[in-house]
Amino acid sequence: MTSSTQRKDARMELRVTADQKQVIEEAAAIEGRTVTDFSATTLVERAQDVILRERQLRVEAEQFDAFTALMDQPARSIDCLRDLMNRKTVFVD
Template sequence: MPRAVERKEYPLSMRLPETDIAIIDRAAALRGRSRTDFVRDAAVRAAEDVLMETAPIRMSPAGFKAFMAALSGPATPVPEMIELFQRAAPWETKAFSSEVDAGSREENASKQKGGSDTGG
Protein backbone atom coordinates (compact mmCIF):
# COMPACT_ATOMS: atom_id res chain seq x y z
CA MET A 1 0.00 0.00 0.00
CA PRO A 2 1.51 3.39 -1.00
CA ARG A 3 2.39 5.81 1.78
CA ALA A 4 0.94 9.29 1.80
CA VAL A 5 3.56 11.85 0.84
CA GLU A 6 3.93 14.56 3.45
CA ARG A 7 3.27 17.95 1.92
CA LYS A 8 5.97 20.47 2.70
CA GLU A 9 4.10 23.57 1.59
CA TYR A 10 1.97 25.75 3.82
CA PRO A 11 -1.03 27.80 2.73
CA LEU A 12 -1.00 31.56 3.18
CA SER A 13 -4.15 33.59 2.81
CA MET A 14 -4.43 37.37 2.59
CA ARG A 15 -7.22 39.82 2.03
CA LEU A 16 -6.16 42.62 -0.30
CA PRO A 17 -8.00 45.53 -1.87
CA GLU A 18 -8.82 45.21 -5.55
CA THR A 19 -6.36 47.98 -6.40
CA ASP A 20 -3.48 46.04 -4.79
CA ILE A 21 -4.44 42.88 -6.69
CA ALA A 22 -4.55 44.83 -9.95
CA ILE A 23 -1.03 46.21 -9.37
CA ILE A 24 0.32 42.79 -8.41
CA ASP A 25 -1.31 41.12 -11.41
CA ARG A 26 0.06 43.76 -13.78
CA ALA A 27 3.59 43.41 -12.42
CA ALA A 28 3.38 39.60 -12.44
CA ALA A 29 2.23 39.64 -16.06
CA LEU A 30 5.14 41.89 -17.02
CA ARG A 31 7.50 39.32 -15.51
CA GLY A 32 5.64 36.38 -17.05
CA ARG A 33 4.85 34.95 -13.62
CA SER A 34 1.73 33.84 -11.82
CA ARG A 35 0.35 36.00 -9.02
CA THR A 36 1.35 33.33 -6.49
CA ASP A 37 4.94 33.09 -7.75
CA PHE A 38 5.28 36.86 -7.92
CA VAL A 39 3.95 37.45 -4.39
CA ARG A 40 5.95 34.56 -2.93
CA ASP A 41 9.20 35.83 -4.47
CA ALA A 42 8.53 39.41 -3.35
CA ALA A 43 7.69 38.33 0.19
CA VAL A 44 10.74 36.08 0.49
CA ARG A 45 13.01 38.80 -0.91
CA ALA A 46 11.62 41.35 1.57
CA ALA A 47 12.06 38.88 4.44
CA GLU A 48 15.66 38.17 3.41
CA ASP A 49 16.37 41.92 3.30
CA VAL A 50 15.10 42.36 6.85
CA LEU A 51 17.10 39.39 8.10
CA MET A 52 20.28 40.63 6.39
CA GLU A 53 19.82 44.08 7.95
CA THR A 54 19.74 42.57 11.42
CA ALA A 55 22.32 39.79 10.99
CA PRO A 56 25.40 40.42 13.12
CA ILE A 57 28.75 40.36 11.38
CA ARG A 58 31.29 38.38 13.34
CA MET A 59 35.03 38.56 12.83
CA SER A 60 38.20 37.91 14.73
CA PRO A 61 40.05 40.77 16.43
CA ALA A 62 42.74 40.55 13.73
CA GLY A 63 40.08 40.64 11.00
CA PHE A 64 38.43 43.67 12.62
CA LYS A 65 41.78 45.45 12.84
CA ALA A 66 42.42 44.82 9.12
CA PHE A 67 38.88 45.99 8.29
CA MET A 68 39.33 49.24 10.24
CA ALA A 69 42.73 49.81 8.61
CA ALA A 70 41.15 49.45 5.16
CA LEU A 71 38.42 51.93 6.08
CA SER A 72 40.85 54.40 7.62
CA GLY A 73 43.33 54.32 4.76
CA PRO A 74 43.35 56.72 1.84
CA ALA A 75 40.79 56.20 -0.89
CA THR A 76 42.04 54.60 -4.08
CA PRO A 77 40.70 56.12 -7.30
CA VAL A 78 38.84 53.77 -9.61
CA PRO A 79 39.55 54.77 -13.22
CA GLU A 80 36.14 53.60 -14.45
CA MET A 81 34.36 55.73 -11.85
CA ILE A 82 36.46 58.79 -12.74
CA GLU A 83 35.57 58.34 -16.42
CA LEU A 84 31.89 57.89 -15.56
CA PHE A 85 31.73 61.10 -13.53
CA GLN A 86 33.49 63.06 -16.27
CA ARG A 87 31.03 61.86 -18.91
CA ALA A 88 28.06 64.11 -19.76
CA ALA A 89 24.72 62.91 -18.43
CA PRO A 90 22.28 61.72 -21.12
CA TRP A 91 20.02 64.74 -20.57
CA GLU A 92 23.01 67.03 -21.12
CA THR A 93 23.65 65.71 -24.63
CA LYS A 94 22.24 67.21 -27.79
CA ALA A 95 21.02 63.82 -29.08
CA PHE A 96 18.92 63.29 -25.95
CA SER A 97 17.41 66.79 -26.19
CA SER A 98 16.51 66.20 -29.84
CA GLU A 99 14.78 62.91 -28.99
CA VAL A 100 12.79 64.54 -26.19
CA ASP A 101 11.81 67.49 -28.39
CA ALA A 102 10.73 65.16 -31.22
CA GLY A 103 8.66 63.08 -28.81
CA SER A 104 6.99 66.20 -27.43
CA ARG A 105 6.19 67.46 -30.93
CA GLU A 106 4.67 64.08 -31.90
CA GLU A 107 2.61 63.99 -28.70
CA ASN A 108 1.30 67.52 -29.25
CA ALA A 109 0.47 66.78 -32.89
CA SER A 110 -1.51 63.65 -31.95
CA LYS A 111 -3.43 65.60 -29.29
CA GLN A 112 -4.38 68.26 -31.84
CA LYS A 113 -5.51 65.60 -34.35
CA GLY A 114 -7.67 64.08 -31.62
CA GLY A 115 -10.02 67.05 -31.98
CA SER A 116 -9.47 68.56 -28.56
CA ASP A 117 -10.99 72.05 -28.49
CA THR A 118 -8.58 74.61 -27.12
CA GLY A 119 -11.13 77.39 -27.43
CA GLY A 120 -9.03 79.39 -29.91
Protein backbone atom coordinates in the same frame (compact mmCIF):
# COMPACT_ATOMS: atom_id res chain seq x y z
CA MET B 1 15.85 20.97 -6.63
CA THR B 2 15.20 24.68 -7.20
CA SER B 3 12.64 26.62 -5.21
CA SER B 4 10.25 26.65 -8.18
CA THR B 5 10.30 22.83 -8.38
CA GLN B 6 10.09 22.17 -4.65
CA ARG B 7 6.82 20.80 -3.36
CA LYS B 8 4.74 23.62 -1.99
CA ASP B 9 3.12 22.22 1.11
CA ALA B 10 2.38 25.36 3.14
CA ARG B 11 -0.32 27.89 2.51
CA MET B 12 -0.54 31.62 3.20
CA GLU B 13 -3.52 33.83 2.71
CA LEU B 14 -3.63 37.59 2.79
CA ARG B 15 -6.18 40.26 2.14
CA VAL B 16 -5.36 43.18 -0.12
CA THR B 17 -7.28 46.08 -1.57
CA ALA B 18 -8.62 45.86 -5.10
CA ASP B 19 -5.96 48.37 -6.20
CA GLN B 20 -3.16 46.33 -4.62
CA LYS B 21 -4.45 43.17 -6.27
CA GLN B 22 -4.54 44.87 -9.65
CA VAL B 23 -0.98 46.16 -9.32
CA ILE B 24 0.31 42.74 -8.22
CA GLU B 25 -1.48 40.98 -11.09
CA GLU B 26 -0.11 43.49 -13.59
CA ALA B 27 3.45 43.11 -12.32
CA ALA B 28 3.19 39.32 -12.40
CA ALA B 29 1.85 39.44 -15.96
CA ILE B 30 4.68 41.74 -17.07
CA GLU B 31 7.19 39.20 -15.78
CA GLY B 32 5.23 36.29 -17.25
CA ARG B 33 4.72 34.68 -13.84
CA THR B 34 1.74 33.58 -11.84
CA VAL B 35 0.51 35.84 -9.08
CA THR B 36 1.47 33.16 -6.56
CA ASP B 37 5.02 32.80 -7.89
CA PHE B 38 5.49 36.56 -8.20
CA SER B 39 4.09 37.23 -4.72
CA ALA B 40 5.93 34.43 -2.95
CA THR B 41 9.27 35.32 -4.55
CA THR B 42 8.84 39.01 -3.80
CA LEU B 43 7.82 38.35 -0.19
CA VAL B 44 10.76 36.00 0.41
CA GLU B 45 13.26 38.47 -1.10
CA ARG B 46 11.89 41.28 1.07
CA ALA B 47 11.88 39.06 4.16
CA GLN B 48 15.51 38.10 3.55
CA ASP B 49 16.43 41.80 3.24
CA VAL B 50 14.72 42.56 6.57
CA ILE B 51 16.45 39.64 8.31
CA LEU B 52 19.86 40.60 6.88
CA ARG B 53 19.41 44.24 7.90
CA GLU B 54 18.53 43.14 11.44
CA ARG B 55 21.54 40.82 11.72
CA GLN B 56 24.14 43.14 10.22
CA LEU B 57 26.51 44.89 12.56
CA ARG B 58 26.74 48.58 11.75
CA VAL B 59 29.46 50.70 13.29
CA GLU B 60 30.32 54.33 12.64
CA ALA B 61 33.70 54.82 10.96
CA GLU B 62 35.17 56.56 14.02
CA GLN B 63 34.10 53.73 16.33
CA PHE B 64 35.42 51.12 13.90
CA ASP B 65 38.78 52.89 13.72
CA ALA B 66 38.98 52.96 17.53
CA PHE B 67 38.13 49.25 17.67
CA THR B 68 40.74 48.28 15.09
CA ALA B 69 43.36 50.42 16.89
CA LEU B 70 42.67 48.47 20.09
CA MET B 71 42.83 45.14 18.26
CA ASP B 72 46.17 46.10 16.71
CA GLN B 73 47.76 46.67 20.12
CA PRO B 74 49.87 43.86 21.57
CA ALA B 75 48.07 41.54 23.96
CA ARG B 76 48.37 42.33 27.66
CA SER B 77 49.45 39.74 30.15
CA ILE B 78 46.73 39.15 32.74
CA ASP B 79 48.15 37.23 35.70
CA CYS B 80 44.91 35.67 36.93
CA LEU B 81 43.96 34.60 33.39
CA ARG B 82 47.39 33.04 32.86
CA ASP B 83 47.00 31.17 36.18
CA LEU B 84 43.57 29.93 35.17
CA MET B 85 44.82 28.66 31.82
CA ASN B 86 47.69 26.81 33.53
CA ARG B 87 45.43 24.95 36.00
CA LYS B 88 44.69 21.30 35.46
CA THR B 89 41.35 20.86 33.75
CA VAL B 90 38.33 19.74 35.75
CA PHE B 91 36.95 17.97 32.70
CA VAL B 92 37.73 14.34 32.00
CA ASP B 93 39.49 13.71 28.70
